[in-house]
Amino acid sequence: MQLETERLLLRRPQARDLDAYAELFADPEVVRYTGGVAKTRAESEHAVQRMIDHWEDYGIGLFSVVRKEDDRVLGRVGFLLWDTESWQHAMLRPPTGGTETEIGWTLAREHWGRGYATESATAARDWALQELGLRRLISLIQRGNDASVRVAEKLGESLEREDLRGPFRRPTDLYALTLETPAR
């Protein structure tokens, strides 16, 4: 399963992507609004395995974003299930109640500011809505992460709930996109 845009390929993550993820998750600027704690290489290895497992368990997940011109893994964009009772995501604990599907994005810092997040997330959004038939996507965004809010808005999401009650270390807002037209 692979999605393609003008500059990028989105494919399921593989163990061989570890070098790219280890570098990305070790960067304090990259993780600033997603927990704030940089990962060791061993922790990144677990994170890659959890991404792979999420696809196996739920048929949906985060894609590795690969630049076509040089085959480099720039980061990840795609989907994560959240339990709407506990607001914990399925890579940490299997959901026990209702779920929401988050669309999220994380790129290595050297690749920011070139439209890659918007380009890849637009392709992922279209796949989820058109091919999977999802009617709603959310994004959980920490207050102050203005670049991420901008990407969410460009995807058609808008602020729905402020300061979500959950195990978040800092105020986190819920952006959402809900299709109003009846399902096919």
Ligand SMILES: CC(C)(COP(=O)(O)OP(=O)(O)OC[C@H]1O[C@@H](n2cnc3c(N)ncnc32)[C@H](O)[C@@H]1OP(=O)(O)O)[C@@H](O)C(=O)NCCC(=O)NCCS
């Ligand atoms: C969020 C992130 C994926 C954006 O990646 P990107 O490829 O630079 O995004 P794009 O180039 O597609 O678009 C970014 C938009 O935000 C804007 N932007 C960037 N930095 C900004 C800032 N500090 N304040 C306001 N807007 C900002 C850009 O101008 C652009 O909008 P525009 O097209 O209207 O000009 C990237 O910054 C990242 O990986 N951050 C760390 C991980 C993270 O926080 N992920 C989100 C968790 S919710």
